[in-house]
Amino acid sequence: MTRKPIIPYEEIGPELLSDLVDTFYGKVARHPMLYPIFPDDLTETTRKQKQFLTQFLGGPNLYSEEHGHPMLRARHMPFPITYDRAQAWLECMAEAMDEVGLEGKIREDFYNRLILTANHMVNRTGPDEEGSA
Template identity: 40%
Template sequence: MSNNDSTSNTSSADAQPKTPIVYFGSTPEEQQAGVRKLVDLFYDEMDQNPSFGRIRKLHPVHLDHSREKFYLFLSGWLGGPDLYSPQFGHPRLRMRHMPFPISSEDRDQWLLCMVSALRAMQLPEKVIEGLMLSFFRTADWMRNKPDPEGSAKGLNTVSIKGE
């Protein structure tokens, strides 16, 4: 999908991975703690690594609310309980992200934060690769700003695979 497409009833953002929450623990409590840990590792990376300053600036100064909403969303997206929709309604990710200019570079920074967080969780590499494919599809759908002429438009998959 191009970043000029209008929103539709279905999108690649709706494509969820197949219950990877099982890799976060053997009980529902452990799984939810794993989702929380992933969210915290993700935002810690974004907040502490100056390489991600561009996407950090798209977030509020205090990340507590962002962390909580992402945790609620990610719980259901990863195959656990739907904690987001009862509080906030349908995620409508693209619509909710429209106020923020998101280019390919922003998408790539977000993805690199996420792969760093997933690796810190020491998940099996095949799980990380599968999740990153799903995250890429969703993050790519969030793009709403044209890329500058001559910029790199594709994520460096070597960075994601860690090679």
């Protein structure tokens, strides 16, 4: 007998994922290292992140259907992302996961994938100031 694979998106569900992203961007908007590289209005950023994470977690390909291949590193290249900023991003996500009650193995696996992704986005060394090179 074959077991059905676990699909993280189905385990988390669209409602919890939406709450997670909303909570996360509330933190990003207030984080001194992160808010300078994000738009003042995070509505569209939040919408795209929900699409991306849906797809990232094995749900429908919402992001690719509307925006094409994610090309994460290329899309993030214009923004000065240092190791410290990647860590700050991850801290905001971990706090958001705590607040919405995402826990257990599904959280651990999801967060570990985000660690790899965040570290892959690093494109600058040096100070974490807007426009730093």
